[in-house]
Amino acid sequence: MPSILITGAGRGIGLALAQQYCEAGWQVIACHRSRSPALSALGERGVSLHSLDVVDDAQIGELTASLAGKPLDVLFNNAGVYGPDADAFGELDAAGLLATLHVNTVAPLLLAQALLPNLLAGSRKVIATLSSRMGSIADNGSGGHYPYRASKAGLNAALKSLAIDLGPRGFTVLVLHPGWVRTDxxxxHGQLSVDESAAGLRRLVDRASQRDNGKFLDVDGHELPW
Ligand SMILES: NC(=O)c1ccc[n+]([C@@H]2O[C@H](COP(=O)([O-])OP(=O)(O)OC[C@H]3O[C@@H](n4cnc5c(N)ncnc54)[C@H](OP(=O)(O)O)[C@@H]3O)[C@@H](O)[C@H]2O)c1
Known part of the structure; x- marks a missing residue:
């Protein structure tokens, strides 16, 4: 039975991923900051639930200690924030920018680092991370959205390095845009439901091979410009 760890599984795309992987018979480790009733229901169906605020180093330490020696096939970095409402040039502040970078850019990288022993022991060695088309510098034709765009562009840069560094060890690092999805x-007005997005993302993870390592893909598998 393949195993997957999903961050931010309490709601939105992360919850839909946890539900679908559970249905598909995977061993699911659903990490959540807030626990929704829907996630608690998954716990009753055998999904392993872990409290994890991805910016809390102590909680990352507790998670890795609880998983010591256990193989993990897929790390799915889903947790993310849009950032502060005050995100236009002229109203930015360091606290809002840095908090967004911490969740969206720093945490996925540190989590991959912390879980490397588990992933090395797994057979699939996939690190899938939800970035966003809004992190594409080449695709940015409308400006604005400073914290979110910068955090996802930084994430993309970090994951490209991770793909180059871990590729020779058998890893496939996927940088994914889930589509415009109806979530909080x-x-x-998004184009996709959470179930449609999660189904597309699962297809990408299922068919991932080392040829995809370091690619920035939309939910339909098309390559996006960096
Ligand atoms: N929806 C879209 O159209 C869209 C488009 C492009 C990319 N994305 C990306 O897709 C991912 C999921 O987005 P979504 O639409 O499902 O968003 P969402 O509905 O707002 O859900 C965000 C999830 O991330 C979790 N989260 C936020 N900060 C966290 C933290 N510090 N520690 C742990 N969990 C944290 C939230 O947990 P709480 O419930 O505890 O807050 C929640 O489970 C994000 O990375 C987002 O940037 C979404």
Whole structure:
């Protein structure tokens, strides 16, 4: 039975991923900052639930200690924030920018580092991370959104290095855009439901091979410009 650890699994795309992988018979480790009733219901169906605020080093330490010696096939970095409402040039502040960078850029990298022994012991060796098309510098034609865009562009840069560093050890590092999805972050007008997005993301993870290492892909598998 393949295993996957998903961050931010309490709601949104992360919850849909946890539900679908559970349905598919995977061993799911669902990490959550807040625990929703829907996630608690998954706990009753055998999904392993862990409290994890991804910016809390002590909680990352507790998680890795609890998983010591256990192989992990897939790390799915899903947790993310849009950042402060005050995100236009002229109203930015360091605290809002840095908090966004911590969750979106720093945490996925540190989590991959912390879970490397587990991933090395797994057979699939996939690190999938939700970035965003808004992190594409080449695709930025409308400006604004400073904290979010900068955090996802920084994430992309870090994951490209990770792909180059871990590729020779058998890893596939995927940088993924989930589509515009109807969640608290994406709002009610998004093009995809969480289930449609999660199904597409699962297809990408399932068919991931080392040829995909270091690619920036949308939910349909098309390559995006950096
Ligand atoms: N929706 C879209 O259209 C869209 C488009 C492009 C990219 N994305 C990316 O897709 C990912 C999921 O987005 P979503 O639309 O599902 O967002 P969402 O509905 O706002 O859910 C965000 C999830 O991230 C968790 N989270 C935030 N900060 C966290 C922290 N410090 N520690 C642990 N968990 C944390 C939240 O937990 P709490 O419930 O505890 O807050 C929640 O489970 C994000 O990385 C986002 O940037 C989304």
């Amino acid at each position: 972050m994406g709002g009610p």
